[in-house]
Amino acid sequence: MAVRPRQMNLALYNASGGLSVGSWRRAGSTSERLLGLPLLAEIAQQCERACMDALFLADNVSTGPSDFRQALNYPQEPMTALGALSALTDRIGLIATGSTTFTQPYNLARYMASIDHLSGGRAGWNIVTSFLGADNFSAAAIDHDERYRMADEYMAVVTQLWDSWQDDAIVDDKSTGMWADPARIHPIDFAGEYFTVRGPLNVPRPPQGWPVFAQAGSSAAGLAFASKWADLIFTPQPALEGAQRFYSDVKKRAVDAGRDPDAVRILPALVVIIGDTETEAKRIAEELLDLIDFEAGRADVQRFITPVDISDLDLDEPIPAERLLPPEQVQAAQTRYRQIYDRAITGATVRELIRFKAGVSDALRLVGTAEQVADVMESFFTHGAADGFMFQPSYMPGGLDGITDRLIPVLRERGLFRTEYTGTTLRENLGLERPGAGAS
Numbered sequence: 001m002a003v004r005p006r007q008m009n010l011a012l013y014n015a016s017g018g019l020s021v022g023s024w025r026r027a028g029s030t031s032e033r034l035l036g037l038p039l040l041a042e043i044a045q046q047c048e049r050a051c052m053d054a055l056f057l058a059d060n061v062s063t064g065p066s067d068f069r070q071a072l073n074y075p076q077e078p079m080t081a082l083g084a085l086s087a088l089t090d091r092i093g094l095i096a097t098g099s100t101t102f103t104q105p106y107n108l109a110r111y112m113a114s115i116d117h118l119s120g121g122r123a124g125w126n127i128v129t130s131f132l133g134a135d136n137f138s139a140a141a142i143d144h145d146e147r148y149r150m151a152d153e154y155m156a157v158v159t160q161l162w163d164s165w166q167d168d169a170i171v172d173d174k175s176t177g178m179w180a181d182p183a184r185i186h187p188i189d190f191a192g193e194y195f196t197v198r199g200p201l202n203v204p205r206p207p208q209g210w211p212v213f214a215q216a217g218s219s220a221a222g223l224a225f226a227s228k229w230a231d232l233i234f235t236p237q238p239a240l241e242g243a244q245r246f247y248s249d250v251k252k253r254a255v256d257a258g259r260d261p262d263a264v265r266i267l268p269a270l271v272v273i274i275g276d277t278e279t280e281a282k283r284i285a286e287e288l289l290d291l292i293d294f295e296a297g298r299a300d301v302q303r304f305i306t307p308v309d310i311s312d313l314d315l316d317e318p319i320p321a322e323r324l325l326p327p328e329q330v331q332a333a334q335t336r337y338r339q340i341y342d343r344a345i346t347g348a349t350v351r352e353l354i355r356f357k358a359g360v361s362d363a364l365r366l367v368g369t370a371e372q373v374a375d376v377m378e379s380f381f382t383h384g385a386a387d388g389f390m391f392q393p394s395y396m397p398g399g400l401d402g403i404t405d406r407l408i409p410v411l412r413e414r415g416l417f418r419t420e421y422t423g424t425t426l427r428e429n430l431g432l433e434r435p436g437a438g439a440s
């Protein structure tokens with residue numbers, strides 16, 4: 001049998017309004033359509049025509065009024081949105097973000113199992129723990145590492161719930177009057193430190209067994225969790241060398257956890273602006289910086305630097321040093337915090353931090369022609385730094401057109417990306433095994 005050459009896994013981080021903070025103001029943006037289903041469906045279908053592996057919907061359960069001054073990038077609850085997209089797409093994977101801190105595992109297991117059934121086996125779950133948002137859930141904030149301990153127990157619960165129905169539980173026998181065989185459906189009687197769940201789930205086992213797991217932890221606790229559970233790992237890696245270190249570290253951790261390293265796919269986030277010429281791409285990048293609304297940009301930076309408050313500062317003032325907590329004391333996303341902190345501690349003004357955040361990204365950022373962008377992607381892919389990428393287009397819809405109409409054809413010419421889907425489920429398209437019942 002011919003061995004298929006290794007090819008990239010490509011997903012889109014959907015930011016319907018564009019990822020760059022002012023990009024929704026650009027002529028041609030679709031900001032007036034952000035809330036309905038048609039725009040989301042068009043984006044999913046465009047990615048599907050390009051045979052991308054998955055569409056990814058981010059989520060954040062803690063927002064303030066100023067977050068909405070600019071088009072917010074996750075205006076719908078993602079599980080609900082995926083339910084609708086299941087009906088309007090056939091092949092592309094559908095990944096929704098769900099929080100292990102604020103969603104009961106029984107609920108999450110139902111949502112995901114249902115999306116997997118509705119979509120014919122295309123569901124994925126981006127597993128996040130949440131620091132912010134406790135005040136929306138009648139709960140107290142939980143420290144960083146404890147959130148991951150809780151998430152680990154959470155995974156035991158949801159996987160047992162998905163396995164609580166044997167694959168052969170549905171017999172659909174009209175002659176005996178038995179649709180599902182109760183002897184093949186089992187309570188889980190889970191009693192842990194954080195969760196007590198009797199089970200079984202009230203939804204049959206998902207077509208994929210378990211949905212595909214995505215994760216983006218970058219702290220020590222986050223990485224240990226991702227290496228144990230994730231099929232896809234999203235990571236911001238601005239340069240090749242750091243990405244290689246991350247890649248080999250995670251693959252080694254996966255091996256140490258008893259996993260096949262190829263079954264853990266590492267997808268650096270890729271912020272991309274593609275032009276017909278390099279000059280055109282750079283012009284678009286400059287244009288986007290000129291569209292920044294600095295008050296919205298302040299909220300954007302605030303999200304990364306919480307709990308340090310910058311709401312009262314003048315735009316041309318630096319953050320007073322005494323307000324800056326050392327990164328290791330920060331309970332929110334430490335890597336993101338550190339990125340802003342490193343500049344703030346050397347005296348960058350709030351305005352400079354906003355431009356930095358809007359224009360540079362913590363991720364790999366490529367501005368150029370399709371060939372130039374493909375060169376860097378290929379180099380990451382062939383030099384042990386990536387198994388694929390999660391695209392983050394700086395502006396929409398043109399940013400996505402650049403990916404599907406210009407970049408992907410170049411990747412295909414080089415044999416780096418598929419020309420058609422080979423499977424029907426997301427696991428099949430990724431070449432990942434389906435967990436057998438009882439695999440937990």
Ligand SMILES: Cc1cc2nc3c(=O)[nH]c(=O)nc-3n(C[C@H](O)[C@H](O)[C@H](O)COP(=O)(O)O)c2cc1C
Binds near residue numbers: 129223234235334
């Ligand atoms: C590409 C990418 C997408 C992410 N999407 C989300 C998201 O939708 N919701 C969320 O709460 N966190 C999201 N995160 C944050 C991660 O879940 C994680 O908390 C962060 O990378 C910090 O790692 P740590 O939790 O190990 O400290 C994302 C991170 C990356 C790199």
